[in-house]
Amino acid sequence: MKCTICGDVAAINMPQHRLRLCEAHLQEWVPRMAQRAIDKYGLFTRDERILVAVSGGKDSLSLWDILIRLGYETEGLYIHLGIDHEGYSDESEERVRAFSRAHDDAPFRVVNLEETYGQGIPTLAHDRRRSRPCSVCGLVKRHIMNRVAYEGGYGAIATGHNLDDEAAVLLQNTLHWQAGYLRRQAPLLPASHPRLARKVKPLVHLYERETAAYALVCGLDYIEEECPYSADATTILYKELLSRLEGRSPGAKMQFYLQFLQAKGQGLFAGGAEAEPPLNECTRCGQPTSAEGLCAFCRLWEPRE
């Protein structure tokens, strides 16, 4: 198998693009795909400082690497969730530190849940009697990302969601016809309030296997373990179903997602939208909330009976 561009040994075959690339050309092509998404969806400009949400995994570290290569001004944000299982959170933080060292001490900050708020996700979820901690975890991460972005004056928060992630979420939203989610799902979630940052996903055009290959050929040392709580059988099934379609018809996954964005752009979901509820400010942290009084994040830390 030979690189379509130079004829060298190819490192990856991408039938959906009718393209095979060697290591060197993959390292050029992936950032170009990200740049194309940044431009196409107007994710951010070169004047803005970008907060990159990094977990220590292949997608977020690839994203950070790509944005640095493309010359954007970035800072990493690692949220230490206090997940002890096989040292998951500590190990992940170490990968972020190693990435920074390997990239001319790229700036990053760590928010450690236990140190800052007194509890990590496992005990927090347990105390709040949640059977699975994922919803609490999502809430906590959103709050912290918004706070750090606001306090640091960042233009946008960039996350490493890839095409497989987005297509699986889209399939889930579609199978249940979640109108609100379908209307919102996009590579760019605008800031609906001065204290909520714009959220952007520069890797939405890249398949998971492409970001994985990129991380590999760039020698990024990422954490391979999935979060011990993330064994979400539903998402795995959706990804598997989409892979079946992809196997039969290369590009099917990409078309599903891109044609969705296109149809939405042409107004497919424009009808019947309900008005957004008015936003109040949380009486403790000041972040906008649809609740009265405390926001959902601040309520998490309230004493229980």
Next chain:
Amino acid sequence: MKCTICGDVAAINMPQHRLRLCEAHLQEWVPRMAQRAIDKYGLFTRDERILVAVSGGKDSLSLWDILIRLGYETEGLYIHLGIDHEGYSDESEERVRAFSRAHDDAPFRVVNLEETYGQGIPTLAHDRRRSRPCSVCGLVKRHIMNRVAYEGGYGAIATGHNLDDEAAVLLQNTLHWQAGYLRRQAPLLPASHPRLARKVKPLVHLYERETAAYALVCGLDYIEEECPYSADATTILYKELLSRLEGRSPGAKMQFYLQFLQAKGQGLFAGGAEAEPPLNECTRCGQPTSAEGLCAFCRLWEPRE
């Protein structure tokens, strides 16, 4: 396994309904589900005469049986497509005749393509250089159904599409975000012109295995072979993917379809619709067409160079 209603030996287990039914209760339940769909979507009234499109297969013969049991005034319409492979069209017609005999000589009519128009589907598609005859066949059947319904003054044309059929088409339309198809897909397709009959699908709430079980316990003698041209790998794959979802979460297929209808009813697809093209009348047959001059059906029979 026992019937949920009477405790007799159950003939079918329907986990999505948390229901197991014996033969006798299945024969009551299936027509009730069809009646519910007729009422819910306002498919037709008891004053209307219904033209039932029958192919000789389990779905359309079950539909005809159900509508007769429910006391509707029906006539069967069998279109003999001239498919010779293992006597497919002749065999199918024989099942329709046998059904009629077994149902107090229920009225039906046959339109034989070769006799009426001079050619059956296989040679017609071949002469028109279509690699697969299905699109020609669909066009021909729609034209004939509309013509017979118009000439006979029928209120609606009923077809045997079941939930599996509709869910598979929906998945296909969704994976490609076919806005026009998504807006139109429904148990009732209104008559957009006096010469085009309303199309209705009373079996949309019933799974394929439920209509199959119904046909079996009612002793309907249907043709088990699929049309020799119908080996559509894509539809089979979509049905398989939906069955995977159903297996993991009973009712998933039904929810996918019903929540789609609900979301549409709430205006999800109401935005961005393009105006329908104005309809002309075909200069030969008089049926409405978006073309100038001859409609697509009449053009089929024009001499070729």
